[in-house]
Amino acid sequence: MTAPVTAPMEVRQATAPEQVPGMSTEDLRDRYLVPGLFAPGEVRAVYTHHDRLVLLGAVPADLPLDLPAFDPLRTATFLERREAGVVHVGGGAGAVTVDGEAYAMTEGSVLYVGRGAGAVRFASADPADPARFYLVSAPAHATHPTVLTGPDGGTVRELGDALTSNRRTLRQVVHEGGVRSCQLVLGVTRLHPGSTWNTMPAHTHDRRTEAYLYVGLPADARVVHILGEPSQTRHLLVADGEAVVSPSWSVHCGVGTAAYTFVWAMAGENQSFDDMDGCAITDLR
């Protein structure tokens, strides 16, 4: 038995960079901030027309939760024409079952699920300590194998320096040199204690949309996330468990009032992680 599926999907149209300078704080938050994905006993989803990414949260509590089909996608199952990366982003242990095969997951585990998988079910080991699952999905045109990566797996890159408050460990999980996919590129970056800046110097990548999900941030802390064209930046104040959509023309970087972890995920024209257009710190406006 599973919990009844009540999963509306919020649809957001794409935006152009010229819109950003005229937006109010509320406009910016409505367009680019994705709050409220994680609610016990619920699946919540947002569809952005920027590279047709879907961001979804599932927090199974007393009963397992099934990945639903959403009406805006007009498919019988969610993954009929899509692929997904599922990241365990906090709470107790859990499992994701794909067509009858259960994958046990703890915080930091990543499950890539290939196109065409049918039944996907999320469950928590202990309903009193529910697992938080974050799913990012992109359209896919071929099937790659479903692969589980453990909390320490992937290609590890040590980045930054404590002297510039940006010492962090980046794990590339779904990428050209690791778990294969059609479009999706996904990993997890953890700030070391005392470091608070993520991607600085910042960059854009006109070939890919990216989404950052901030996790592991204390309840009374925030990340100041910077977006927009490098010459016209704006900011969002982001809380734990909230995501930000970064269109291909937008920088995406931020500084926390405390250390945190973030899941980054991209899709679009290519999968080349190092295909970035760097922005010198001194050129940001």
Ligand SMILES: O=C[C@H](O)[C@@H](O)CC(=O)C(=O)O
């Ligand atoms: O295009 C790649 C992305 O913005 C992230 O991978 C950056 C990141 O995780 C980091 O700086 O720590």
Ligand SMILES: [Zn+2]
């Ligand atoms: Zn990026």
